[in-house]
Amino acid sequence: MSLTIDDFVQKEESTCSYGMDDYTTEAARWCKGCGGHGALGALQRMLRDNQVHPEEVVCVSGIGCSSRFPHYLRAYGFHTLHGRALPVSVGVSLARPELKLLTVMGDGDCFSIGGNHWLHTLRYNINSMVMVLDNEIYALTKKQVSPTSRIGTVSNTSPRGSYLEPLNPLSVALGISNISFIAQTASWLPGHMQATLEKAWKHKGLAFVRILQRCPVFMPNAFQGGSVDFPGKFLESPEGIPVDKGILRDAPVVAHDPRNINAAQAVAANSHMEKEPLGLIYYNPEVPTYSDIRYSKVATVDRKAKAKLLDDYLTRYSVES
Amino acid sequence: MKEPIQLKEHIVEIVSDAGEGAQKAGTTFAELCAKSGNGLWTVEIIPSEIQPPPHTVGSASGNRIRLSSRPVTNGGDLTNLVVAFNEMALLSRIQVGALAPDVIVIIDNMWATHADPQICKQYREVLDSLSTQGGQVWELPIDAACAKVTDDSAKGKNMFIVGMLSCLYNKDLEVAKSFVRGIFAKKPPAVIQKNMDLIEAGYVFGMNHFSQTFVVAPVKGLPEQVAMNGNTAIALGSIAAGYELCSMYPITPATSASHELAAFFEDFGGLVHQAEDEIAAVGVAIGSNWAGKPALTITSGPGMALKTEFLGLTVMTETPLVCVNVQRGGPSTGLPTKVEQGDLLNALFASPGDAPKVVMAPSSIEECYHIMPLARKISEEFRALVIVLSDANLATGRQLFARPKVVEDMLTTPLDLSPVEAGAKPFDWDLETGLSQRILPGRPNGMWVATGLNHNEAGKINYLAESNQKGMTMRSRKLAVLQSTLKAPEIFGEAEGDLLIVGWGSTRGAIWEAVERAQAEGLRVSAMNIQFISPLPPGIKAAFQKFKKVMTVELNYCDRMGDPYITEENRRYAQLAIILRANTLVDVDCWGMVPGRPLMPCEVHGVIRQEIQALKTKKGI
Helix, strand or coil, rough: CCCCHHHHHHHHHHHHHHCCCHHHHCCCCCCCCCCHHHHHHHHHHHHHHHCCCHHHHHECCCCCHHHHHHHHHHEEEEEEEEECHHHHHHHHHHCCCCCCCEEEEHHHHHHHHHHHHHHHHHHHHHCCEEEEEEEEEHHHHHHHCCCCCCCCCCCEECCCCCCCCCCCCCHHHHHCCCCEEEEEHHHHHCCHCCCCCHHHHCCCEEEEEEECCCEECEEECCCHHCCCCCCEEECCCCCCCCCCCCCCCCCEECCCCCHHHHHHHHHHHHHCCCEEEEEEEHHHHHHHHHHHHHHHHCCCCCCHHHHHHHHHHHHCCCCCC | CCCEEECCEEEEEEEEEEECCCCHHHHHHHHHHHHHCEEEEEECCEEEEECCCCCCCCHHHEEEEEEEEECEEEECCCCEEEEEHHHHHHHHHHHHCCEEEEEEEEHHHHHHCCCCCHHHHHHHHHHHHHHHHCEEEEECCCHHHHHCCCCCCCHHHHHHHHHHHHCCCCHHHHHHHHHHHHHHHCCCCHHHHHHHHHHHHHHHHHHHHCCCEEEEEECCCCCEEEEHHHHHHHHHHHHHCCCCCEEEEECCCCCCHHHHHHHHHHHHCCCCECCCCCCHHHHHHHHHEEEEEEEEECCCHHHHHHHHHHHHHHHHHHCCEEEEEEEEEECCEECCCCCCCCCHHHHHHCEEECCCCCEEECCCCCCCCCCCHHHHHHHHHHCEEEEEEEEEEHHCEEEEEEEECCCCCCCCCCCCCCCCCCCCCCCCCCCCCCCCCCCCCCCCCCCEEECCCCCCCHHHHHHCCHHHHHHHHHHHHHHHHHHCCCCCCCCCCCEEEEEEEEEEEHHHHHHHHHHHHHHCCCCCEEEEECCCCECCCCCCHHHHCCCEEEEECCCCCCCCCCCCCCCCCCCCHHHHHHHHHHHCCCCCCCCCCCCCCCCCCCHHHHHHHHHHHCCCCCCCC
């Protein structure tokens, strides 16, 4: 028995009661204290709260510690290649726009080896939540400097300290046309992280969420070790992400208009220099998704019509005089 | 005018500076010949730059048309007649050795009196040298005659030439005019009229200047024919195969297949996605197939190199994928617009680790169409990667073939989104065959994760020796199962004899034509074309053993015995020869070259004669 689209929609509208177990496969095999645990938990709670059917979720990832994500989430998943999660997500979004797509990458994965795909997929504005778990280090390959590592970072490939200022992913993302959603949160702020994921999940388009996290083994001091002293500032706006300071001792709350690209760029540009912005940095739900744009121009043709059309095309090449 | 000379066939070239219209003139004339029932194969003459310096050999651009009174399978031998817009375009064709010794050259005589004495001199030198070697030169005031009809003779010359050639080959002027009217149908009436005037003027010009004309009789009694190039055939074949997404990145000579699709795919409910790079192009296709929408990717050699890691992921996750490689000259950027069969070993083996896949090669433009539904079918039934190796010869050549019959079977199949049984596994391998069922995302109870890591039947990551051995075995077994369904390749000629020539891909036409000539001379030679190179079809070794000698003829590089330092120990064989030697343990020899143009039957014929002579001499000793 195959399920028709109507059945699918009906099922969608029926009530289910999913608990945390329904989104869990096995205990995650990340290190103790890894930010991945928090991010996974926040995502699972968000899915549960929204009673999302697990079979409709597709989680695509690259390669790296964070890219093990789909293995721990009870959903469909594709654990792809280093840097290449986004092209596979583009394919899934074009093939099955109705599926709920989540792409998970790390900082080296997304910003370095996958940089080209990152830039262009932001521009496609595919309908996917894109989480980058940024711990400022390559961890699975055992401590090499990453594009977001602070200058002077001591790693196995930079034992005398890294040489370059880090890449600012927020500024880069804001420089891409068709950008529709950028938010930043941190793995040691579970409430804020879940609220951020919820807002991103409900966004139609590419919701780019950078999650700051530390690596307890190779970069324990990233972001002040995720301590109460982390220098963050919360962005507040009526359609933004509710402020939830969690453990932070001294985090100012500033008014910010996420619809204003100039304000967003100012916030992003300062992120490394002063306080890291937390919350919704840029938001434009009006930007059309790539699949909506493409399919608005694609004809709906059944088998018979297609066969007829192909036959007509062959006639163009006929040499029958 | 004398009675026209009746010819079985003629090879005609039209060459000009890039952008001067020889390509348009050539394709139009070819189309006209096809309509009048001639067998046909056309080859594009393309410079590598868009606007190379004019009036140089590097600027030569045009079309080569083999016209015949029988069906044609390849571009043929040396050119019999050239229409050259200038002497440098002509010189470029002399330099590549494309012209027959007794070639007829029709050339614009305006260069003889050009203001630049250097041009006059080189014009005279080129023509004199050609005449001394047996060529006939017809110097005619083409530009001047053309200028009488149009203000811009540079722009109008193409249709003038079409008219002139129509006269030379005794094509009906009215048919030619109505055909060209069709080409310009969407243009304003004044433009149409101008082109009608040009054709007519060209025709009259021919009547006034040609002392001799030709007739190549039409082929009789064929079913309805279509004429297209191999990339168009791949594009239309992809539609016939039910593909709904073509994910690609621009690369020569593959791109025109995607152009063709881009022009009409949306009408069929499909789309072309031009990705940000070659890697993304294949990634998108894999994502789409995994999610259930049939997608393919089309590229050329350098693109294949970039896609390698993803192709391995396809194999590992058993995601169906067809990847077309329209081969060009390599290595590196090589000869981007020219033909070579240099990517066979890349297709077979490029991958981290062992990644068994299907590799097939169409041997004609007709097969470019029909191979696509077959490739998709195999990719889905076997959850396999299928690499289709076309090449620049097929891509840009045009051939006539029987109009394909459209079948609905593979078009728009609805997705199965029903719940799967609890415990169903995404790699529930049948231990005999390695086959397993796909579970598409969206099906309740079916949640699984595709991964490039070694995994067990449930798709779970597994590092144990036993599991890795099993996964490898299952993926490899599928090829053996496919092999068991294949037929032994046809032998062209007797099943036993002195020499068997084995080829693959686009060289079939030239090889078989050469073999046919040699057979007519009484030589005991046969030919075989191998369509499936992975897995190899059954019966090859048995077939080889019926011949005294087996050798491949390929358009890729191989060392030649007798060259400095080359010994039996260190000789690098042509690519198919390596595979056949390894698989059959037969001492398969090879003959290969990399001229950047299709093989000519006369070349292969020469090889056959030489080999058979050598066999006889050896026997004598």
